[in-house]
Amino acid sequence: MSSYWFPRAWLPGGPADAVRIDIAEGVITAVSPGEKPSGTVFSGLAVPGFANVHSHAFHRALRGRTHADRGSFWTWRDRMYTLARRLEPDSYYRLARAVYAEMVLAGYTSVAEFHYLHHPGHGQRYADPNEFSHALVAAAGEAGIRLTLLDACYLAGGFGQPTSGVQQRFDDGDADAWARRVESFRPAGDLVLTGAAIHSVRAVPAEQLPAVVHGAAGRPLHVHLSEQPRENEECLAVYGCTPTELLTAAGALTPRTVAVHATYLTPGDIAALSDSWVCLCPSTEADLGDGIGPARALADAGVRLALGSDGQSIIDPWFETRALEFHDRLASGARGRFEAGELLDAAAAHAASGWSNLGAIAPGRDADLVCVDTGSVRTAGVDGPGILFAATASDVTDVMIAGRWIVRDRIHRTLGNVAAALDSEIGALWQ
Template sequence: MSTYWCPRAWLPGGVAEGVRIDIAEGVITSVVAGEKPCGTMLAGLVVPGFANGHSHAFHRALRGRTHGDRGSFWTWRERMYAVARRLEPDSYYRLARAVYAEMVLAGYTSVAEFHYLHHPGRGQRYADPNEFSHALVAAAVDAGIRLTLLDVCYLAGGFGEPTAGVQQRFDDGDAEAWARRVESFDPAGELVITGAAIHSVRAVPAEQIPVVVRAAAGRPLHVHLSEQPLENEECLAVHGCTPTQLLSAAGALTPRTAAVHATHLTPGDIAELSGCWACLCPSTEADLGDGIGPARALADAGVRLALGSDGQSVIDPWFETRALEFHERLASGRRGCFEVGELLTAATAHAASGWSNLGAIAPGRDADLVCVDTGSFRTAGASDAGILFAATASDVTDVMIAGRWVVRDRTHRTVTDVPAALATEIGALWQ
């Protein structure tokens, strides 16, 4: 057993002082506040590990290369496709390893990877058709982060349109073939679980959605939902209903379902999502001009909120957390739309990605801890709860995942030079 003492720690009831935390075999066995210093001291404020509920690791290669452009989500997508065209399993492993290490350094202890880059091209297969999946698992294991690999079904280039160009690397042909490939994948690693995803109602024909739902039974099922108004308009024109209604009719909305973005919803859509998750990605939704999702209305309707870094224009859970509140302020014209406890709950919503025993510093929970510097230029003078509105990824000093230190003194223990690794891999992709 290991014993740690924190001057302050954010427990389920709020921030407490003089907190002793005992950990054995990766699980918190005891938490006691008001204790005198003992064991190993953890400086600053200790908080639960953050959850990255939606990630496309390879989008990290776009940071700083598209942000000054005019255009739209759809023109940005062409730049994204250019990167997807160049990746191979070995290069994706190296890039993802560095991206996942960057996430851990920022305070994320789990990531849900929305993975749709599967094949060399239309009808082509690697010797192991899950070669890319193995690369991502290896990258996460080496970076020390918990991974939910969400294998994405992607079969169409739009309503009634076949995949074309680089999209053919995503396409298994039909949902049954996708399901067979997914069933054949058995990843190694104690910190790896699998789930499934419907890319969107644009990319999976309506009659094939139930196949994905059946294949995902008992596991997380994620889906891009109503990110763009055009998706809603086309769905109404083709099917006479909203994307949310289409998913509901196919049985895709369950307590294990996470609707990603959920930006352009009707009141009826919001009601349909009650009991599901909604994973908002504020930095990406702002970067791409998607719009501001109805976060408060979703929460009030019984939709559980989670947060993700998505396009990796920012990898900073502190930013995403306060942006959830700030975006709601912009949309509503008032402050204090979420209680600070609600914000932390959304930021640590590992359960949205299948990790049910995380998200709190409490006995019986898995030991994922993040230490944040409370005396930096950014955080000095902030109240305990106010740390969510002051800290950034740069203020994270130490990160424990499953009882093991992955980051100590702001240094990742296995990927020792993350900026150099990122620069090398991203530079190679753009040559």
């Protein structure tokens, strides 16, 4: 057993003082507030590890290269497709390893990778059709982060349109072929889970949706939902219903479903999602000009909220957490939309990705901890829960995942200079 002492720790009842945390075999065995320093002594605030519930790791290579572009989500997508053409399993492994390490440095201890880059393109297949999936699992393993690999079904280039160009790298042909490939993938390791994804109702025709739902087989099922008004308009024109209604008819909305973005919803859509999750991605939704989703209305309807970094324009769970509150303030014209505990629950919503024993510093929970500096120029003088509105990724000093310290004193213990790795891999992709 190992013991760690923190001046403050955010426990299920809120921040507490002088907390000793005992850990054995990757599990928290005791949490004792009001204790004198003992064991390994830290100087900051301990919080539960953050959950990145929606990630496209390769989008990190677009950071700083598209943000000044005019246009829309759809013109940005063309730039993303250019990048997707250049990736191969080896280069994606090296890039994702560095991206996942950046996430750990920021305080993420799990990531749900919404993975749709599968094939060489033009109808070809790798000798192992899950070559990219293996690359992502290996990358996460070296970065030390928990991974839920969400294999995405992507069969159409739009409503009634076949895939074309780079989209053929995403396309398995039909949902049955997708399910066979997914079923053949058996990753090893205690820090890996698998799930499934419907890329969107644009990319999976209605008649194929039930097969994807069946293929998910009780695992997490994620889906991009109503991110853009155009998606809703085209769905109404083709199917006579909203995307949420289409998913409901296919049996896709369950307690294990995560709707990503869910920006443009009707009151009926919100009610239909009441037993599911919604993952908001504030930094990406702002970057792409997507709009502001009805977060407070969703929470009031019983929808469980989660957060993700999505396009990696920012990898900072502290930013995403306060942006959940700030965006809802902008939309409503009122302050105090979420309690601090609600914000932390959304930030640590590992259960949305299948990790049911995370998200709190409490006995019996798996030992994922983040220590944040409370004396930086950003956090000095901040009181208790206000840390969510002050800290940034730069203030994270130490990160434990499954009882192992992956980051100590702001250094990733496996990869070392993560910035150099990112610079090298991204530079190579754009040469």
